[in-house]
Amino acid sequence: MADVRHQPRTVHLNAASHHPPIVGSSIGALAWPTEEATRAYAAELASHPAIGRAFIELHGDLGAGKTTFVRHLLRALGISERVKSPTYTVMEPHEANGIAIYHFDFYRFNDPREWEDAGFRDVFAGPGLKLAEWPEKAAGLLPTADLVIRIEADADETRHVTLKAQTPLGQELLS
Numbered sequence: 001m002a003d004v005r006h007q008p009r010t011v012h013l014n015a016a017s018h019h020p021p022i023v024g025s026s027i028g029a030l031a032w033p034t035e036e037a038t039r040a041y042a043a044e045l046a047s048h049p050a051i052g053r054a055f056i057e058l059h060g061d062l063g064a065g066k067t068t069f070v071r072h073l074l075r076a077l078g079i080s081e082r083v084k085s086p087t088y089t090v091m092e093p094h095e096a097n098g099i100a101i102y103h104f105d106f107y108r109f110n111d112p113r114e115w116e117d118a119g120f121r122d123v124f125a126g127p128g129l130k131l132a133e134w135p136e137k138a139a140g141l142l143p144t145a146d147l148v149i150r151i152e153a154d155a156d157e158t159r160h161v162t163l164k165a166q167t168p169l170g171q172e173l174l175s
């Protein structure tokens with residue numbers, strides 16, 4: 001029988017996230033029947049003390065409601081300025097009550113050199129809240145997200161949402 005204490009341990013030095021991934025993950029499913037429900041959930045998440053150091057991925061087709069969710073979240077965190085969609089700039093920085101917030105939209109991200117050149121690596125290694133739309137376009141560069149939110153539009157205003165915590169911090173956000 002192998003003694004577990006003598007087995008080599010893998011240490012992922014490239015992980016920019018300071019939050020260790022958890023084995024397995026917890027998943028929740030929700031429905032937001034109206035945009036008001038989306039706003040209410042965003043407000044609930046914003047009230048969580050761990051939000052200020054989370055990395056949240058937002059998945060879903062065009063028009064699913066990713067930017068809308070971010071707008072409600074940022075408003076709930078105290079941002080009054082207009083929240084522009086970062087589709088053309090890839091990243092829009094904000095600040096609310098001492099929390100640095102970085103809103104990414106990787107839809108048009110196609111030059112991996114930009115990851116270094118635009119300082120995105122440093123952003124993900126530093127403190128603050130990071131929100132990423134179209135994270136699949138920066139796969140391989142992004143650290144493990146604390147929380148993965150998947151939004152799917154129904155025929156009406158209803159949005160079907162799955163939430164997946166991938167780190168202890170993500171689990172805290174779902175609790």
Ligand SMILES: Nc1ncnc2c1ncn2[C@@H]1O[C@H](COP(=O)(O)OP(=O)(O)O)[C@@H](O)[C@H]1O
Binds near residue numbers: 069
């Ligand atoms: N329940 C809902 N939650 C979020 N957005 C909704 C909802 N119902 C309707 N919408 C509308 O759907 C659109 C979503 O657009 P947007 O947030 O830009 O999508 P994405 O960023 O995913 O491309 C907005 O016009 C928003 O008002």
Ligand SMILES: [Mg+2]
Binds near residue numbers: 085133
């Ligand atoms: Mg968007």
